[in-house]
Amino acid sequence: MNATATTLATPAAAARKRRHYSPVRLGTYAFLLSAAIFFLMPLYVMLITSFKSMDEIRLGHLFGLPGSLNLDAWRIAWSSACTGLACEGIQGGFWNSIKIVLPSTVLSIFLGALNGYALSFWRARGANLLFGVLMLGAFIPVQVMMFPLVRVLASVGLFSSLPGIVLIHTMFGMPVMTLLFRNYYASIPLELFKAARIDGGGFWRIFLQLMLPMSTPMLIVAVIMQVTGIWNDYILxxxxxxxxxxxxxxxxxxIINTTTGERLYNVNMAATILTSLVPLSIYLVSGRWFVRGIAAGAVKG
Structure with a gap:
């Protein structure tokens, strides 16, 4: 009995071992490793350059590690680098981005979730046409609408103001958010909505007490998309x-384009990393939730 089991197990174990070290598997790992090195190399160069002094940078050893950990470039980038005529570093832009991102993210997600909920369960006349118009807005280039938006905001006194830029980001984020939440709510059984209606729930009560609490996976996806998109925006x-x-x-x-004498590459690299730190941290911390939310929002059937 034992001999027979050993005889049967040996080919299976050998097959598993062959599959483990197969050329296809090794080639896949080699490709993934090469891709990771390719995409991480710029970040590595930026990081080590930010810790080098200008004397080390002039030696030309691009991939060499710094001789000592020098944080002067980071302090200059944050608090005293020149951004034109003012030399107050990048910290002012950081707090400005916070003031722009928070209300823009909340408003665009709330309105997108509300639109998706209404288009999924409260199908008014012309709902499909409205949805098509919203989707059309998601694919129109920003540059096409730039001048009309400047004229409109200037006419209502919101141009070059914090409420104005928040309104712009909310408008541009709402179509994509509507698409995400409409697809997510379309995967929810209609019977659940009908049961809530039978229990006396109205439009707002069902949305706030039932649909939004059920939308956690999609809310996480929406927050990641909006925060990173708004934070990385330049032209708007x-x-x-x-x-x-x-x-x-x-x-x-x-900072990068303001040069008075010597170009400080270490300060430029430190400022670049500080600027990208928020979206990079969000992706590293919430990457798996992003994938789960996208999968949960896919329309099945």
Missing amino acids: GLVFAGRDNLPMTVQLNN
């Missing part, structure tokens, strides 16, 4: 935010 912040509300990306561009 440059045009609509105004001089006092310039986001971090605009401040970064000003």
